[in-house]
Amino acid sequence: xxxxxxxxxxxxxxxxxxxxxxxxxxxxxxxxxxxxxxxxxxxxxxxxxxxxxxxxxxxxxxxxxxxxxxxxxxxxxxxxxxxxxxxxxxxxxxxxxxxxxxxxxxxxxxxxxxxxxxxxxxxxxxxxxxxxxxxxxxxxxxxxxxxxxxxxxxxxxxxxxxxxxxxxxxxxxxxxxxxxxxxxxxxxxxxxxxxxxxxxxxxxxxxxxxxxxxxxxxxxxxxxxxxxxxxxxxxxxxxxxxxxxxxxxxxxxxxxxxxxxxxxxxxxxxxxxxxxxxxxxxxxxxxxxxxxxxxxxxxxxxxxxxxxxxxxxxxxxxxxxxxxxxxxxxxxxxxxxxxxxxxxxxxxxxxxxxxxxxxxxxxxxx
Numbered sequence: 001x002x003x004x005x006x007x008x009x010x011x012x013x014x015x016x017x018x019x020x021x022x023x024x025x026x027x028x029x030x031x032x033x034x035x036x037x038x039x040x041x042x043x044x045x046x047x048x049x050x051x052x053x054x055x056x057x058x059x060x061x062x063x064x065x066x067x068x069x070x071x072x073x074x075x076x077x078x079x080x081x082x083x084x085x086x087x088x089x090x091x092x093x094x095x096x097x098x099x100x101x102x103x104x105x106x107x108x109x110x111x112x113x114x115x116x117x118x119x120x121x122x123x124x125x126x127x128x129x130x131x132x133x134x135x136x137x138x139x140x141x142x143x144x145x146x147x148x149x150x151x152x153x154x155x156x157x158x159x160x161x162x163x164x165x166x167x168x169x170x171x172x173x174x175x176x177x178x179x180x181x182x183x184x185x186x187x188x189x190x191x192x193x194x195x196x197x198x199x200x201x202x203x204x205x206x207x208x209x210x211x212x213x214x215x216x217x218x219x220x221x222x223x224x225x226x227x228x229x230x231x232x233x234x235x236x237x238x239x240x241x242x243x244x245x246x247x248x249x250x251x252x253x254x255x256x257x258x259x260x261x262x263x264x265x266x267x268x269x270x271x272x273x274x275x276x277x278x279x280x281x282x283x284x285x286x287x288x289x290x291x292x293x294x295x296x297x298x299x300x301x302x303x304x305x306x307x308x309x310x311x312x313x314x315x316x317x318x319x320x321x322x323x324x325x326x327x328x329x330x331x332x333x334x335x336x337x338x339x340x341x342x343x344x345x346x347x348x349x350x351x352x353x354x355x356x357x358x359x360x361x362x363x364x365x366x
Contacts, residue, residue: 004365005036011361015354016040023061023206024346024354025262028362029270031339036362037263039063043206043347058207064192066259067206067345068243070326073258076193076268077162078113078292078313079284080169080180085109086288089172092312096164099171102142107150112157112164113312114296118146119164120155120303121230128236132251134176137234138167147226148302154310155302158230159237162195162254165313178252189278191267193260196252205259207244208328211350219327227303238327238349256326265332265343269323273334273341293322331355338366 001009008028015021023041027034042058043065084090090099092110096117097103107117122137123144130136141163147155157164166177173180178195186193194201210216216238221227236242237256248257271278272293275286292312301308309316314333316322323333323342329350332343342362344355 001036001038005362007361007365008036008358009038011358012038012040015357020211020348020350021346021354022209022211022348023058023065023067024344024348025061025063025065025067026358027262027266027343029266029273029341030366032270032274034263034266034270037063039065041347045207045209061206062204063263064204064261065206066192066194066197066201066204066261067330067347068208068248068256069258069260069265069330069332069345070256070328071156071158072260072265072324072326072330072332072345073193073195074161074255075313075324075332076181076185076258076260077165077177077195077254079185079268079272080177081109081113081165082288082292082312083184083284084169084172086284090168092291096168099168100142102139104143105146105150107146109168110296110312111150112161112168114310115154115157115161115301116151116297116310117157117164118148118150118152118155119144119160120147120157120226122160122233126234128234128239128242129247130234131236131253132247134163134166134252138163141167153300153302154297154308155226156230156304156308157255158227158303159233159253159255160230162252162256166252166254176252177254185268185283186264188281188283189268189271192264193258193268195254195258197249197259199246199250201259202246202249205244205249206347208240208347208349210240211329211348215328215349221305227305230303260343260345262332262343262345265345266341269332269334269341269343273336273339325352325355329354338363340366
């Protein structure tokens, strides 16, 4: 790592030595090249797999360690569908029902991608094991009535986003979104991430752990709220026994269960920042990237309960950066003004203050 970025390395090490971080990876590209690649802490916890205890004595984090990054995966799922848009297979402003005839909500593809379709929660209560039943959950969404007129307001489709986007991919391409990602994006751009992991890839996963025992309750918000309904059906998405299980890791829940390395995420954003090309391999056109990263909705978000500027799959920030954070503290984005991409992938489920401090250190170097 270049000496210029030593403050970022020092900040990362401080997070580990103080115990605020127990296992993570950090990767930054600047001016089209990787400049920071850090890993630290443990991949597994001491004792039983999935325990909430401190990971002293667990297996060390490795460069190829995968970790569940929650909503950081939403832009990745969106990119799969946007590739079909770029190829002329899907029209952003066509009704979803053109491609998915059973779909009742009068939303467009653009509204699905920008979290304004009105389907932020699965409508039928299902058991935790339903995460592995793609047909059941997409069928529930197809038959649902929207919670608002599509396009009128946004509410992060916290759990449903990947099934809406992924079913459109499946209908128009024939492959699941996980297979599409593996073959059309990860394989071509050589990036290490995926939905629906093989047994071999599951063995590389970090066990998630709570930075604070109250984290799962705090993340859910008020009981019965739209946020709670959107994040707790099917249940289990904040429970360590589920999150660290083969069922979760092997299922495709693209809104929340991308497993990735920070280096893979930073590399993906580097390709998007370069207009859709990486190492000479073009995935999408510069025009598609420009449309995908343009603000599509600017206003209140009923699930996040704050103003949000949504692009086609990402949040847009006032400094011009675009990307996505996930509950638990992982995050990835591109900053076109400063010319960098940033990715942080953590197993320690806590707040985003770790990323805030790392970014402050990075900006001081730039």
